[in-house]
Amino acid sequence: MTIVANTFAFVIGADTHARTHTLAVVDARTGARVDTATFPTTAAGLGRAVGWIARRTSGLADVLIAIEGVGSYGARLARSCQDAGYRVVESFPTPARERRGRGKSDEIDAELIARSVIGIDSDKLRNPREDSGVRAAIRVLIAARDLMNAERTRSINALTSLLRIVDLGIDARASLTKPQIATVASWRSRQEDLATTTARREAVRLAKRIVECNDELADNRHELTALVTASEGATLLEEPGIGAINAAVVVAAWSHQGRIRSEAAFAVLTGTSPVPASSGNTTRHRLNRGGDRRLNQALSSIALTRMSHHPATREYVQRRRTDARTNKEIRRFTLSGRAHTNRSPGLQRPVDVKVGQSLGSNGIVEGATGRAHGLDCEDISRPRASWRREVLPEQGVRHAHAIPFDVDSVARSAYLHRGDPFERDVIMTLIGAFRYL
Numbered sequence: 001m002t003i004v005a006n007t008f009a010f011v012i013g014a015d016t017h018a019r020t021h022t023l024a025v026v027d028a029r030t031g032a033r034v035d036t037a038t039f040p041t042t043a044a045g046l047g048r049a050v051g052w053i054a055r056r057t058s059g060l061a062d063v064l065i066a067i068e069g070v071g072s073y074g075a076r077l078a079r080s081c082q083d084a085g086y087r088v089v090e091s092f093p094t095p096a097r098e099r100r101g102r103g104k105s106d107e108i109d110a111e112l113i114a115r116s117v118i119g120i121d122s123d124k125l126r127n128p129r130e131d132s133g134v135r136a137a138i139r140v141l142i143a144a145r146d147l148m149n150a151e152r153t154r155s156i157n158a159l160t161s162l163l164r165i166v167d168l169g170i171d172a173r174a175s176l177t178k179p180q181i182a183t184v185a186s187w188r189s190r191q192e193d194l195a196t197t198t199a200r201r202e203a204v205r206l207a208k209r210i211v212e213c214n215d216e217l218a219d220n221r222h223e224l225t226a227l228v229t230a231s232e233g234a235t236l237l238e239e240p241g242i243g244a245i246n247a248a249v250v251v252a253a254w255s256h257q258g259r260i261r262s263e264a265a266f267a268v269l270t271g272t273s274p275v276p277a278s279s280g281n282t283t284r285h286r287l288n289r290g291g292d293r294r295l296n297q298a299l300s301s302i303a304l305t306r307m308s309h310h311p312a313t314r315e316y317v318q319r320r321r322t323d324a325r326t327n328k329e330i331r332r333f334t335l336s337g338r339a340h341t342n343r344s345p346g347l348q349r350p351v352d353v354k355v356g357q358s359l360g361s362n363g364i365v366e367g368a369t370g371r372a373h374g375l376d377c378e379d380i381s382r383p384r385a386s387w388r389r390e391v392l393p394e395q396g397v398r399h400a401h402a403i404p405f406d407v408d409s410v411a412r413s414a415y416l417h418r419g420d421p422f423e424r425d426v427i428m429t430l431i432g433a434f435r436y437l
Helices: 043-056 075-082 106-118 133-165 176-187 194-230 234-238 243-253 264-269 293-309 313-320 326-341 385-390 394-400 407-417 421-435
Strands: 010-016 021-029 033-040 063-067 086-091
Touching: 010 106, 010 176, 021 106, 021 407, 033 043, 033 106, 043 075, 075 086, 106 194, 133 176, 133 194, 133 313, 176 194, 194 234, 194 243, 234 243, 243 293, 264 293, 264 326, 313 326
Parallel strands: 010 063, 063 086
Antiparallel strands: 010 021, 021 033
């Protein structure tokens, strides 16, 4: 592995804000700050920033640009730099020791952003998520759907509260049903006292807004379904428990080839990898509250759906209940296993398999092409070394119980490893892990 300092001659750190961006040029080999400058976020200002970078550095191949907030304030700057041919990556967190005693300013922050990537392995740099094409459209629709869902929930809560306070002829002791909301939305004005008239008018407004939100959410789902079907993640829709919304979230999180380097990286991205919390004689792990929480929510939704409607998953849940596990623990096992495992029970060592073969009763697969690795789902006391290092140290494997599925899934993943980038990076993890929980 080669670190950034040995790969690039200059590293540019960008501290981004709504009105201005501050850039700092750092010599990657010596660590010396070469220059700093601040530019407005207008189109002309971004063009000047790209020109300034060219004048302060030696060439495109020798320059790395690390941008803070590359998915928000720094999105347009990242796009301008990429269009000019520069390598753009996300910044890494700055250690507290680097900030101690240095003060605070945009110039200092830009320099620290540049220094945050100098010691990082070049193959571990984080490229920005794709912000064009299908993925960009999906991202916009997902954000819009979240806002519509939030507004719909607020309107339903407000209408329910109003109907429980004022007697308008609707039984609101339980949650409002769609027919009740439609009835309220069709009300006309009546001759009533001022307070009741005002309450009825507000109830009609809230009910109509709920109906509008329902229609908008339906249109949003149709658009997302069309986009996902046209994307590399279309095969996700064939899996039980994965609908258009959750598939769209996965596609948006994946973004581009190389973003998910391994199952361990996917587990960290989803926030399903247990975090070591040991000290002294105490060895334990806690839940991971980080990662992409929207993607974590999608995985949780898939787990709950499969636990209710998928026969193989229901059998697994029943088996875990016999081990005196609670429903919450079973959901965590299912969620963690979905993000962490792409292993087949009965395979104790690497074997050669090909698509279409099934695992025999003796656990041996005959004749094959492609490589796949198996891990016995019951052998959790001796995890594979790479798992121990990348995902779950020692006893933490118990938090991601290896959930069984057939070798066809592993074989398909191995076969597709040389095929489509999306299937190699994401479907290798998702399809195999989802097929037989």
